[in-house]
Amino acid sequence: MLEVVNIHKTYEGQPLLTGVSFAVARGETVCLLGPSGSGKSTLLRIVAGLEEAEEGRVYWEGEDITHVPPHRRRMGMVFQDYALFPHLTVAENVAFGLRMQGWSPQDQRARVREVLERVRLSGFENRRVTDLSGGEQQRVALARALAPRPHVLMLDEPLGALDRALREELLEELRGILRASDVAAIYVTHDQEEAAAVADRILILHGGKIVREGTPFEVWNDPGSLWVARFLGVGNILFGECRPGSGSPALKTPLGVFPLSCPHCHEPGTRIAAILRPSAVEESADGEIRSRVADVLFQREHFRVSLENGLYVFFPRAPQIGETVALRLRAPLQCVGE
């Protein structure tokens, strides 16, 4: 198991990481999710040993490896720009780590063949990496990182430079490859869909700390804070006055008064925020929310409808722009902390 404890790091005088701790088990894939500039990549580089933290420790299977140089950590890294060696062929790139570890030429060849097969690049051995497409280069990078059988595999926005279709295809492959090996993987991304697709567990980094941790399902359904809710874009955020009611409390907003999911108001009358998920709303002739349609966007399974009152909802049909629609709440608004 990889354990990262209480990492502190400043960047150009500004605190970037202020006490980050987490652990990754063998065979587990953990996603580090956060906006750009949140320090995800730096954290990854600290774990890899490419940068040093001012404070904090890194352990592998209980052994302190904080000061072990990167070339002795047995970790693999896949860079966003792939960082393939342009002067070497595909096979030479993949064999690089094996060569550094002193594998025999036969073993190297066998392992290269095996790994290239795994990433579906058999037959590409003698190609120049500069002649490959983006997706192929990405696969070579993955094969190169996996070839020496690392304990920990780190992927820094590995699909960031690829187009959507290719990304989805590779994502699936990647998940399969990660599942099949018992490597502890850390996957850095700013794309939550990617994170949800690949991660066993998601860590959300914000303000130098991990602000939310859990399975993709847990995090999506309970963001736990207004910031995480906004970052993940789980739904409309409504602000209003909390009013204790019979049974459950309600939120008084300019759009109306809506029931809340939490058991009671902490301090009745104060301003709080709540989530109105688009999926919790449906069109209904006697709906209490009425507004004109401002914009309509086709999104494969449904239409995303923006209303003039600031809300957005999902419709199975495409309303006319300017048309007045009536909406009904199917479930109470979800309370978020702070």
Add this chain to the structure above:
Amino acid sequence: MRKIFIPLLLGLLVLTACGPRQPATLTVMTHDSFAASEEVIRAFEQENNVKVTFLASGDTGTALNKAILSKDAPLADVFYGVDNTFLSRALEAGIFEPYASPLLKDIPQEFQLDPESRALPVDYGDVCINYDKAYFAEHNLPIPQRLEDLTRPEYRGLLVVENPATSSPGLAFLLATVAHFGDPGYLDFWRALRENGVVVVNDWETAYYTNFSGSSGKGPQPMVVSYGSSPPAEVIFAEQPLEEAPTASLVGPNMCFRQVEFVGVLKGTKHRDLARKFVDFMLSVRFQEDMPLQMFVFPVNPQAKLPDAFVQYAQIPEQPARLDPALIAANREKWIQAWTETVLR
């Protein structure tokens, strides 16, 4: 391509070079060491309504090479700076046309090495060994009186000379030893000098400023092959006023070699009269008196008065070494070659 390009370029250059072309332009090709006072040249220009342009063309050998290579379409009207070691080559190449200047009658016969007056003597200078007076005084060393003295053990490692293959004073000193000891006797002398630790460098600048102890360089050798005019130059260009020259020349018999420099009208000049006037001017008292302090050479015209510093600090050898220019031209390469084998290998 060349046919179009070069005339075009030349046209451009000519256009930029000649502005309003009132007075004629007289071009004088010289070596880099040529110098003169502004007022002296201006006076000549005014008297003759001419503009004089000087073409500095490298060291003595380079300048002569250029004059020879361009003799079909000469770059200049007058060439100054060929010395007696190169004289025969210049005359053989036929770059000069004869001009028997009326002023030649004032000039001692000993300087008139070309009987056909194609090359006319302008100045002379003696290449002599300079010594650091303080060093000799401090060590109670006697001053060497003859070339032979230099091989004595008390002068071991005290002399720096220039390579005759690369330096003009170096060659002059070699010629002095040839004149004194004869061929091949000079080689025995050099062999002895080599055994006595003579130091050889390639150029006068290094010899004088790096190796010589009497100059500002404060080098290790108190004797250097330089010029008879170097001691006055040390006084004139002293950092602080000096009462006495810090160096002096060894002027024993045949210890110095006399270099004479010549001027001539270049064949193919378009301003023959002006060119001749300029040659006359260079031999005249006015120019001859200006020369010593500009170029640190001696005037060949005996009517020219020497500046005080020269009278006071320069020694003129009574018996300088001399060699026939034709003999020098014929043997220069051979002597240098033999010298190289003897001293350097």
Add this chain to the structure above:
Amino acid sequence: MANPSPKRRARERAASLLALPATLFLAVFFVLPLARILLYALDGRLLLQADTWERVGRALGFTVYQAALSTLLTLVVGVPLAFLFARYEFPGKRLWRALLAVPFMLPTVVVAAGFNAFLGDRGWLNLTLMRLLGLGAPPVRFTGTLTAILVAHVFYNTTLVVRLLAHALEHLDPHLEQAARMLGADGGKVLRHVTLPLLRPSLLAATALVFLFDFTSFGVILLLGGPTFATLEVEIYVQGMHLLNLPLAALLSVVQLLCTAALSSLYSHLLPRIVTPFSLRPAEANLRAPRRWGEKLFLLSSLALLVALFLVPMTSVPFRSVARLEAARGERGEVRYGLTADYYRELFLNRRSSLFYVPPLAAARNSLAYALATVLLSMALGTPAAIALARRGQVARTLDALFMLPLGASAVTLGLGFLMVFRRAVTSPWLVPLAHTLIALPLVIRTLQPALASIPPRLQEAARVLGASPWRAWWTVEWPILWRASLAAATFAFTVSLGEFGATLLLARPEYPTLPVAIYRFLSQPGGLNYGQAMAMTTILMAFTTGGILLIERLRPPASTEF
């Protein structure tokens, strides 16, 4: 690879047209004069004389030997320094970098004086050692040794290695080395398997240039090596200018030129095999302050080397320009100095009202004007030529080798050729920047070419796909990369011109003397004042060069527009 389509071949032909101006320039100002003088002077009978070949062989042997040794040493010193400048931030870095280029333009006489003041028989190192150890004779022999030649060559040419290599190194994607580290390569293996292989084009360019400069070395051999050493160029000078043996000088020039041609075609043959396009990164991505003790040790020892090998010999010049020997001249004991500003004051006085007096400001102005003209001309000719040469092909390879040739031509011989071809025009001041451009052009092309060759074609295509016109694509994609390399190239052209005195002495007329010419004028006469003024003038030249380089480096584009 498939056969190039006709369209592509047409494009390649169009691209090689870009090399036309530079080729014409070379034909008129290099091939023509050189052919003229060689045809005039060469004499077939010489080939039959036995001692001709012995002489040529001896000079050639020593020339190759010292050049190979000097190049090796220059790389040994230059490569670590290139890493230092490309990878680490440290105080005074810009100044150090500019100072490193100063030797490149210092007149040899002055460099010899600088080294002698430090390492000569009566230099302060020997004097100190003699006093400390109670020795009677100087323990360190320097002047007149092979060591002196090697040290001076390293002193002169390290800047070439540092500039060419640091430029490539700065822009290397740091992820490549990090990826290698992650794959188990320690520092040494990263260097051997990743960094150096990627630097091969620049390394090869630097090696070829340094070798050529050492191969044609003249002043250093003459002044520091002394009379026992003679390279081809020295022998050409002696034979041609002192013995007036032009046929032998011409033969030696041909030998020197043939060697240069062989070397440059080897270079252009090797280059395409080792160029690998890789993505460039802004320099800042690779820069950091040294942190680990090993890095700090590296920084300190590099700085010590810079001080000992570069700063000390250089500072002896400005030191002597304000130091006067105290009276009691000729005294053998300790040399004492007094401070003075006399030399600088004297520079501005024409005491003997000489026609040839050079006001220092005029000399500086002339030098600067020539340098600027050289920069403009060599960049204008060199940039399109480098673009044309970056697209490989047989024509490009031949041209490539041709452009290197001026570096191997004897300045002495070429000067005479100029005279024969341009006749009266040889007196024009216009010829000075033209001659300087001949030397600067190969440097400019060598600097631009690796940068251009490493631009992946995909980058261009990507920009084209995004709707950019070819011109716009070039402007937004290639120009920012070129701009950096252009600055390095311009710096070279600038220093070459400021320091070049060979061509200036061969061509210049007294009305437009440059700073190096003025320095020679002072040094050619005896007297403390002349010596001091030469040192003062050199100090001015050094200040100009340093300032000029710092200024050129300030022209860097803001980081955001770079990539």
